[in-house]
Amino acid sequence: xxxxxxxxxxxxxxxxxxxxxxSGMTKGVFxxxxxxxxxxxxxxxxxxxxxxxxxxALIRPGCLKAMSGDPPKSMAQRYVDRKFxxxxxxxxxxxxxxxxxxxxxxLVYQEQAMQMAQVLAGxxxxxxxxxxxxxxxxKADIMAKVKKSFLTGASKEGVVTKEEAEEIFSWIQESxxxxxxxSHAVSYAKNAYWxxxxxxxxxxQFFCSYLVGSAWKQDPHEEVQxxxxxxxxxxxxxxxxxxxxVKKTFYLKDDSIFFGMSDIKQVGSSAxxxxxxxxxxxxxxxxxxxxxxxxxxYLIFFSKNISSTVNKALMSSGSLDYFKVPRNQMLYExxxxxxxxxxxxxxxxxxxxxxxxxxxxxxxxxxxxSLIACQPVKKEGGxxxxxxxxxxxxxxxxxxxxxxxxxxxxxxxxxxxxxxxLGAALTCxxxxxxxxxxxxxxxxKEFIDGKEGFMVFAVEINRSKQIMTKRGTKMAxxxxxxxxxxxxxxxxxxxxxxxxxGILHEGNTILLQAEKDKKRGxxxxxxxxxx
Amino acid sequence: MNxxxxxxxxxETGGRDPNTCEILQIGACIIDKWNLEIIDExxxxxxxxxxxxxxxxxxxxxxxxxxxxxxxxxxxxxxGQFVSWVNKYNKSKGALGTFKAxxxxxxNIIGYDLPIVKRYCEKYGPWDKKRNDQKLFNQLHKLDxxxxxxxxxxxxxxxxxxxxxxxxxxxxxxxxxxxxxxxALQDVKNTAKxxxxxxxxxxxxxxxxxxxxxxxxxxxxxxxCGK
Numbered sequence: 001x002x003x004x005x006x007x008x009x010x011x012x013x014x015x016x017x018x019x020x021x022x023s024g025m026t027k028g029v030f031x032x033x034x035x036x037x038x039x040x041x042x043x044x045x046x047x048x049x050x051x052x053x054x055x056x057a058l059i060r061p062g063c064l065k066a067m068s069g070d071p072p073k074s075m076a077q078r079y080v081d082r083k084f085x086x087x088x089x090x091x092x093x094x095x096x097x098x099x100x101x102x103x104x105x106x107l108v109y110q111e112q113a114m115q116m117a118q119v120l121a122g123x124x125x126x127x128x129x130x131x132x133x134x135x136x137x138x139k140a141d142i143m144a145k146v147k148k149s150f151l152t153g154a155s156k157e158g159v160v161t162k163e164e165a166e167e168i169f170s171w172i173q174e175s176x177x178x179x180x181x182x183s184h185a186v187s188y189a190k191n192a193y194w195x196x197x198x199x200x201x202x203x204x205q206f207f208c209s210y211l212v213g214s215a216w217k218q219d220p221h222e223e224v225q226x227x228x229x230x231x232x233x234x235x236x237x238x239x240x241x242x243x244x245x246v247k248k249t250f251y252l253k254d255d256s257i258f259f260g261m262s263d264i265k266q267v268g269s270s271a272x273x274x275x276x277x278x279x280x281x282x283x284x285x286x287x288x289x290x291x292x293x294x295x296x297x298y299l300i301f302f303s304k305n306i307s308s309t310v311n312k313a314l315m316s317s318g319s320l321d322y323f324k325v326p327r328n329q330m331l332y333e334x335x336x337x338x339x340x341x342x343x344x345x346x347x348x349x350x351x352x353x354x355x356x357x358x359x360x361x362x363x364x365x366x367x368x369x370s371l372i373a374c375q376p377v378k379k380e381g382g383x384x385x386x387x388x389x390x391x392x393x394x395x396x397x398x399x400x401x402x403x404x405x406x407x408x409x410x411x412x413x414x415x416x417x418x419x420x421x422l423g424a425a426l427t428c429x430x431x432x433x434x435x436x437x438x439x440x441x442x443x444x445k446e447f448i449d450g451k452e453g454f455m456v457f458a459v460e461i462n463r464s465k466q467i468m469t470k471r472g473t474k475m476a477x478x479x480x481x482x483x484x485x486x487x488x489x490x491x492x493x494x495x496x497x498x499x500x501x502g503i504l505h506e507g508n509t510i511l512l513q514a515e516k517d518k519k520r521g522x523x524x525x526x527x528x529x530x531x
Numbered sequence: 532m533n534x535x536x537x538x539x540x541x542x543e544t545g546g547r548d549p550n551t552c553e554i555l556q557i558g559a560c561i562i563d564k565w566n567l568e569i570i571d572e573x574x575x576x577x578x579x580x581x582x583x584x585x586x587x588x589x590x591x592x593x594x595x596x597x598x599x600x601x602x603x604x605x606x607x608x609x610x611g612q613f614v615s616w617v618n619k620y621n622k623s624k625g626a627l628g629t630f631k632a633x634x635x636x637x638x639n640i641i642g643y644d645l646p647i648v649k650r651y652c653e654k655y656g657p658w659d660k661k662r663n664d665q666k667l668f669n670q671l672h673k674l675d676x677x678x679x680x681x682x683x684x685x686x687x688x689x690x691x692x693x694x695x696x697x698x699x700x701x702x703x704x705x706x707x708x709x710x711x712x713x714x715a716l717q718d719v720k721n722t723a724k725x726x727x728x729x730x731x732x733x734x735x736x737x738x739x740x741x742x743x744x745x746x747x748x749x750x751x752x753x754x755x756c757g758k
Contacts, residue, residue, distance in 0.1 A: 265625075328619075331615075332612075332615075335612075339611075392605070392608075395578075395604040395605050395608050396608070399604050399608060399609075403612075404557075404573050404574055404609065404612055404616070405572060405573045405612075406571065406572070410570065412563070434566065502734055502737070505565075507534055508565045509566065530566055531566060
């Protein structure tokens with residue numbers, strides 16, 4: 001336990017952690033994991049707990065909707081513009097500087113409203129607390145009473161004029177729609193920093209535990225996809241389950257994260273329990289550890305112990321890739337094996353485990369060899385009970401030798417199967433199967449790492465959302481991916497959308513010429529071609 | 532927008548009546564909905580259940596020899612493999628349904644091949660008891676290229692007939708492509724080529740292009756024609 005992280009003693013000034021937050025790579029970071037949180041983290045670029053707390057308070061719905069000033073801006077946008085010198089910071093009254101200085105003159109917290117009441121209207125702590133409650137609970141009747149005392153107090157104190165007091169109180173009143181409790185925001189910020197720190201310094205453990213937690217999310221599928229993409233950007237491999245490990249859920253091995261077997265769709269926890277019991281039984285029969293099994297061992301001795309649904313899910317998801325047999329070939333052969341009768345299967349098993357007629361044959365090595373041995377009727381030394389069964393086995397042998405279709409795995413099929421069974425394509429992208437993908441000159445990861453200039457991507461469109469602009473024309477937001485990672489901020493303006501809308505659809509693979517959106521940091525579509 | 536794959540298929544059979552004939556060969560291919568490329572092919576001779584029911588005339592047309600059929604794999608096994616192969620391209624996320632199953636396409640399939648599919652599905656599966664229909668392909672859409680070609684040639688005297696070979700000839704297919712007519716896989720490839728040409732033509736006409744040409748749209752392309 002000496003490697004245990006003491007979260008209370010971590011460095012709260014870690015520049016790497018602040019860099020991560022400021023880059024918007026905040027998937028999984030408390031309060032900042034939504035697309036909204038990620039985009040505002042990039043804009044606000046917090047470098048202290050104070051700024052992080054303000055960011056968390058500013059991206060609450062009320063705050064984003066509350067517009068003020070001319071031209072009207074949200075509080076969050078005003079904060080960003082003032083922080084980066086895009087807008088001059090002038091205080092309505094010099095007395096407000098000490099109160100609103102930490103938030104660039106933006107009234108973010110309820111505590112700031114309380115302080116204003118204390119300084120300008122001479123409220124004591126109890127009265128200020130009544131004001132806080134009125135803000136927090138959004139009670140208009142209490143607010144009206146407080147307003148009266150505020151104006152009376154302000155005229156007594158004489159710090160601001162009556163008109164100024166009324167203007168300032170109108171802000172306080174307006175702030176009841178959005179302002180947040182600072183103590184709450186700071187504790188959220190601390191939690192956010194802790195999770196960002198873990199993501200920065202312990203990324204493997206971070207992603208593994210968040211992937212485990214994805215099962216409890218509203219949309220586990222989407223959560224897994226986002227986490228896998230994020231981990232690719234950081235350079236962590238997330239791999240399909242490994243049958244040899246028989247783990248139920250996500251786990252870490254050799255600096256990679258593996259899916260657990262119950263993370264495969266259609267494979268429940270009880271199926272994994274059964275698999276682990278049956279593996280031990282089969283290991284004893286064939287006197288071979290699971291890691292040393294061949295595909296024929298699995299097929300002949302193990303496959304019948306689990307349902308065909310679970311078998312299909314294991315093969316399609318890549319859990320049995322260590323046999324080095326194409327997934328489609330496994331699916332094909334298991335279906336043929338299931339056409340044998342129980343007695344024929346037992347005969348094959350008996351021969352193969354050294355108890356039968358060929359005790360020296362420890363393994364035929366291939367499914368075909370075992371079928372050929374079994375095909376003759378019993379009196380001729382085979383495993384078939386009659387000539388009719390023998391004929392059926394002959395057909396199975398023919399079709400094993402000459403399958404009616406190719407048994408290789410195309411990248412398009414693998415990525416589709418992994419998405420279906422695991423929620424995300426892990427080992428390859430559909431794009432890899434497109435011959436024209438070689439015409440690209442940039443991967444998604446290269447763009448995220450800072451590449452600019454003339455960029456052509458070979459990508460799959462993961463999401464496409466069209467919206468109506470204020471002018472009544474259409475534009476679209478896309479999310480694209482290749483095997484390196486995913487970019488979820490791609491804009492397609494009206495003209496380009498009109499030109500290419502026939503191909504800008506979810507699931508399609510395209511060559512995309514795009515340039516960097518210097519304002520928002522994403523990509524702007526220039527041209528697109530079908531591949 | 533429909534995202535389903537398209538399965539072009541053709542059966543060579545031992546008779547003319549789709550309600551009784553035996554399947555002798557299954558040819559099929561899958562077309563990727565997006566790039567319109569053939570991504571997989573299926574081709575297999577089948578040994579029919581009743582060899583005596585095979586009509587000599589049918590064998591003359593499809594050039595399949597009886598001795599080859601004797602050596603072929605039992606139709607029940609081949610049908611099972613065909614079903615598994617088609618299901619591989621069913622895009623259902625969970626249990627297989629017909630909504631996301633490949634769209635069946637072919638030449639004269641509505642009158643001939645689809646009734647055979649229905650009959651074999653009822654016999655060997657997968658069968659939709661509720662709808663009394665096949666459960667292998669999409670139940671909603673079907674692309675019979677013979678109907679489509681009627682549409683594209685109805686005012687054209689250059690084409691001799693709507694037979695697959697005539698259409699291929701009319702569309703300028705190569706000699707090699709025309710030579711193996713009535714081989715299930717060759718017919719499937721030719722049909723797929725026609726389908727892809729029609730789809731590409733439609734996409735070219737209706738999509739915008741780099742010069743921002745106005746798109747051809749159903750609502751504005753031909754005026755109101757006064758009707």
